[in-house]
Structures are given as C-alpha cells and as structure tokens.
Amino acid sequence: xxENNNTTSKKKDRSIAWIIVIGVFIGLVVTIAGTWAMxxxxxxxxxxxxxxxxxxxxxxxxxxxPILEGGYGIDPSIxxxxxEDMVLEETVNPIPDIAEQAMESIGKVTVYxxxxxxxxxxxxxxxxxxxxxxxxxxxxxxxxxxxDSFTIRFQNEKEELEAKYVGGDPSDxxxxxxxxxxxxxxxxxxxxxxxxxxxxxxxxxxxxxxxxELDGTLTVGYISYINRRVVSNQSTKEFLQVDTPINPGxxxxxxxxxxxxxxxxxxxxxxxxxxxxxxxxxxSEGIGFAIPINRVRDNIVKIIQTGNIIxxxxxxxxxxVTDEMAAQMNVPKGxxxxxxxxxxxxxxxxxRVNDVIIKCNGTDIVEEDVLAEIIKNCSVGDKVxxxxxxxxxxxSFEVTIGDMNRMVVLD
Numbered sequence: 001x002x003e004n005n006n007t008t009s010k011k012k013d014r015s016i017a018w019i020i021v022i023g024v025f026i027g028l029v030v031t032i033a034g035t036w037a038m039x040x041x042x043x044x045x046x047x048x049x050x051x052x053x054x055x056x057x058x059x060x061x062x063x064x065x066p067i068l069e070g071g072y073g074i075d076p077s078i079x080x081x082x083x084e085d086m087v088l089e090e091t092v093n094p095i096p097d098i099a100e101q102a103m104e105s106i107g108k109v110t111v112y113x114x115x116x117x118x119x120x121x122x123x124x125x126x127x128x129x130x131x132x133x134x135x136x137x138x139x140x141x142x143x144x145x146x147x148d149s150f151t152i153r154f155q156n157e158k159e160e161l162e163a164k165y166v167g168g169d170p171s172d173x174x175x176x177x178x179x180x181x182x183x184x185x186x187x188x189x190x191x192x193x194x195x196x197x198x199x200x201x202x203x204x205x206x207x208x209x210x211x212x213e214l215d216g217t218l219t220v221g222y223i224s225y226i227n228r229r230v231v232s233n234q235s236t237k238e239f240l241q242v243d244t245p246i247n248p249g250x251x252x253x254x255x256x257x258x259x260x261x262x263x264x265x266x267x268x269x270x271x272x273x274x275x276x277x278x279x280x281x282x283x284s285e286g287i288g289f290a291i292p293i294n295r296v297r298d299n300i301v302k303i304i305q306t307g308n309i310i311x312x313x314x315x316x317x318x319x320x321v322t323d324e325m326a327a328q329m330n331v332p333k334g335x336x337x338x339x340x341x342x343x344x345x346x347x348x349x350x351x352r353v354n355d356v357i358i359k360c361n362g363t364d365i366v367e368e369d370v371l372a373e374i375i376k377n378c379s380v381g382d383k384v385x386x387x388x389x390x391x392x393x394x395x396s397f398e399v400t401i402g403d404m405n406r407m408v409v410l411d
Contacts, residue, residue, distance in 0.1 A: 068145065070167035071307040073135070073178040078304050081131040081297065083186035086260035098202060098260040099218050103155040105130040105187045108206040108215055109139050109177070109252060110160070111147035120149050127205035127253030128152060128177060129262070130186045136304055139252030140267050141168045141175040152179055155204075155216040167307035170408040173232065173267050174296050175252075176303045187254055190261030192226060192240065192292045199223045201242040203266055203288075205253035219245040221286070230289060232268065235317075239289040240264045246288035255290040264290030312378045313404025314386075315344025320368060321356060331389055333366045334358040341407035349399040351388060358394075359387035375401065 086101045088094040106129045112120035126143030130136070137152065144150060144165065151160040161179045168175035200222060207217040221244030228241040240255065246269040255264035269288045275281055299309050318335040326333050335357040340347040351357075357365060361384055365371040378384065382401045387394060 068165055068168065068175075070165045070176075070303075072164035072166055074166060074305060074307045075134065076305045078132060078134070078136075079301065081136070081186065081300055081304070082189035082262070083130075083133075085188045088260065094258055094260070095200075095202060095218075095220060098256060098258075099204065102187060102204055102254070102256065102260060103216060105154075105185050106204050106216075106253060107137060107152040107154045109143055109163070110151045110153070111144055112149045112151070113146060114148040123147070125206055125208060125249055126251045127249065127266070129252075129254045130184045131176075131300060132186055132304065133182065133184050135179045135181050135184060136166065137163070137177045137179070138265065138300055139175055139177060140265065141170045141173045142267075143252045144168075144175050144177070145170070150177060152177065167303040167309070169296070169299055169303065169309040169311075170405045171235065171309075171311050172237070172296055172299065173291065174265065174300065174303075176300065187256075188259075188261045189293050189297060190257050190259065190263040192263055192294050195223060195226060195240075195257065195263055197223050197226060200258040201240070201244045201263075201290075202256040202258075203242075203244045203246060203250055203253060204256070205247075205250035205266065207247040208249040214249075217247075219247075219250075221245065221288075224287070227292075228289070232289075238292065238295070239267075240292055242288050242290065243286035244288055262293050264292055265296065266290045309405060310380060311404040312375055312380055312382070312401045313341075313407060314346040314375060314384070314399050315341035315402060315404065315407045316346045316351070316357075317341065318357070331356050332358055334389070335365065335371060337388075341404070343402070343407055345400050345402045346386070346397075349386075349397045351386065351397055351399070352390065355388040355390050355395075357386050357388050361385055362387075 086098060088097045090097055106127065109126045109128045110122050111124040111126070113123045115121050124143065124147070126139055128137040128139035131138050150163040150165070152163045153160045161181065163177040163179050166176040166178050200220065203219045205217060207214040221242050223240060224243050225241035227238040229236050230239050240263065242255065244255070246266055250266045251268070253266045254262045255266050257263050267289060302309060316335070316337055317339040318337050321331060321333045321336050323333070337351060337353050337355045337357065339353065357371065359365060360371055360374050363370065363374065374384065378401045380401055380403050383398050384401065386397050386399055388397065
C-alpha cells in the first residue's frame with residue numbers, strides 16, 4: 001500500500017514538473033516574440049528616421065500662424081486704453097471686491113471654425129477683457145488664430161455677442177476683438193515697473209477641463225519673478241512669472257494686482273519642468289507666465305488705430321555664442337543660427353543653420369541686443385548685409401527685411 005502511494009506521488013511530482021517546464025517554455029516564447037516585435041518596431045522607426053531616439057520624448061511640431069485679415073472697427077481717434085482704479089472697501093483682503101468689480105469687464109471668447117457646408121462649429125474657448133469703453137477687448141492671438149468667427153459672453157451675462165477681429169500681433173501673442181456695444185467698463189492698467197516679487201497675482205478666466213465649463217474661475221498666487229526671459233513663438237521675451245494656478249481657458253485673461261489693476265495678460269503655463277529616466281515629461285507646478293502690460297500697452301492702441309503691427313525681421317532663430325562655446329568651436333562670438341522661421345528672408349538669401357552671424361552692415365554684433373536693435377530700426381523692404389562665418393570662411397549675404405508677424409510659428 002505504501003509503495004502504491006509513493007508511485008502515485010512520484011507521478012504527480014513529474015506531472016507538476018512538466019507543467020512548470022511547459023509554462024516556462026510558453027512564457028519564454030511569448031517574451032521572445034514580444035521582444036522581437038519591439039526590436040522590429042524600433043528598427044523600422046530608426047530606418048524611417050535616423051535621428052530617432054526611443055529615450056527622447058515625442059514632440060509636437062509647431063504650427064504656422066494663420067494670418068487673419070483684420071481692420072474691423074479701427075478707430076484712429078483712440079489714443080489711450082484702460083479704465084479707472086477700483087474702489088476697494090476691504091484692504092486686508094481686497095480679493096472679493098476685486099472679483100466682484102472685475103467680472104463685468106471679463107468675457108469668455110468662443111472660437112468657431114467653419115466645417116462642412118460652412119457651418120460654424122464651436123472649437124475653442126479662452127478669455128478676454130475690456131480695454132476701451134467703445135467695445136474693444138484684448139485676448140491672446142493663439143486663442144483666436146484658427147477661428148472663422150467669434151462670440152463674447154461676459155461673466156455676469158447670459159447673452160453671447162458677436163465679435164469681430166480688429167487686428168493682432170502674433171509675435172507678442174495679442175489680438176483685439178470688437179463688439180457693437182458702447183459704455184463698457186475697461187479694467188485699469190497697472191505698471192510692472194512698480195511691481196515687486198511677492199505681490200498678489202490674481203487671474204480670472206474661463207478655466208475648462210474634464211468636459212466641464214468652469215467660467216469665471218478666480219485663482220490667486222504671487223509674483224514669482226519679474227522680467228523672466230522665456231522663449232515664446234521662436235524668440236526670447238520677458239514675462240511675469242507667477243505661481244497663480246493657470247489652466248486651459250485662462251489664456252487671454254487679465255493678471256491683476258492687489259489694486260485690481262491689470263499688470264499682465266495670461267498666456268501660458270510651463271507644463272514640463274524636466275524629463276524622467278525614460279524620457280517622459282514631468283509636469284511643473286506653480287509656474288505660469290503673463291505678458292507684461294507695459295510691453296503691449298502701446299501696441300494695443302496701435303492695433304485699435306490701424307488694425308495691425310508690422311515687425312521688421314529676417315526670420316532667424318539663434319543662440320548667443322558664449323565665451324565657452326567660442327573656445328570649444330574655435331569661432332568668434334556672435335549669433336549661431338539654429339533654425340529659421342517660416343518663409344525666412346535670411347534663409348532665402350542663402351544663410352544656413354550653423355552659420356555664425358558676426359556683423360550686420362559692417363557693425364560687430366557681439367553684444368546681445370545689437371542685431372535686434374539694427375533690424376528693429378529698419379523698415380520692411382530695406383536691405384541689410386550680414387557677415388557670417390561658415391567652416392572658417394567669412395561670407396556676406398544681402399537680406400531683405402520682412403514682416404516677422406508673417407513668419408511666426410506658434411509654439
């Protein structure tokens with residue numbers, strides 16, 4: 001009896017062992033097949049793109065800015081924008097007073113795109129605010145850039161009003177819309193020259209997310225940095241940096257100080273702070289940016305008066321050659337071309353990526369802002385001579401100045 005039990009037990013053990021062996025074999029086959037498929041996919045990706053790196057995150061290509069034709073409602077007689085300061089009864093916590101008074105001047109921009117049979121379909125939304133009593137409102141250019149028609153709805157109203165495009169400045173990401181209504185209440189404009197790090201920074205806008213409309217959301221934070229240099233729309237500009245929560249839909253809305261004055265126009269959130277070991281982006285927290293009102297105040301007036309802003313430019317994207325770079329590359333200091341804007345006059349003239357611009361019209365451009373100043377003082381159609389260093393040889397190119405606002409590519 002004992003022998004039969006032992007025999008049965010051995011048979012069970014052998015069966016279990018075979019099951020384990022077969023299971024391991026199947027797992028090994030699946031693993032090899034999966035690995036082979038992955039290697040095959042990587043091989044195809046590398047064949048199709050020699051620069052492909054599986055550890056680098058996928059990047060979205062930039063989009064060329066649509067050139068909207070404005071001119072609606074322009075008024076050369078308007079020479080200033082902004083309204084009167086708010087009367088704030090509560091000084092310890094002025095935010096409720098600010099919110100109550102600002103809401104009537106802040107609107108939701110809905111952007112419609114014509115689809116089949118030219119039927120307008122609501123596609124995007126953003127925020128705008130009143131800058132002049134005669135129906136002029138400002139928002140971000142990127143909010144309305146792809147739109148065919150627009151409506152505005154103020155926070156304290158239910159009615160949607162048709163808005164027309166007056167003009168814009170894609171380089172600075174501002175656009176002016178107009179509604180046929182007089183007697184609006186423009187927000188007062190502040191001065192970032194009088195703004196300090198640590199002051200209140202209040203954003204009011206049409207935050208949207210999770211398929212839910214959260215119009216009129218107020219978020220509060222502080223000024224984190226003034227004149228932060230950030231690359232936006234292919235050029236470096238100075239922004240107000242805040243830790244105020246900024247969300248999709250806030251774009252184009254006002255950034256207010258503790259007096260209820262507009263000190264900036266909200267236009268972007270820094271979503272990526274770094275990348276993990278696998279190349280996946282890590283979202284940043286508490287970092288948002290606004291266009292300083294001082295920088296765009298005069299151009300808002302100019303757009304209302306004329307319908308557009310012309311920016312002389314040659315369409316280059318460059319980095320400064322530092323002392324360290326100059327020593328390593330054995331080149332003089334200058335502007336190292338890393339890319340070109342859309343329809344770039346410099347590229348058309350024969351300048352290439354990796355050229356180093358060392359002179360403009362015979363003037364050395366080692367100092368950071370010299371080239372920009374020379375170009376800014378030109379008119380569209382003027383010609384400049386750029387001297388570049390290419391493979392150790394100096395070459396000269398005649399470049400015709402163009403309008404940079406027709407070369408901008410949205411980030």
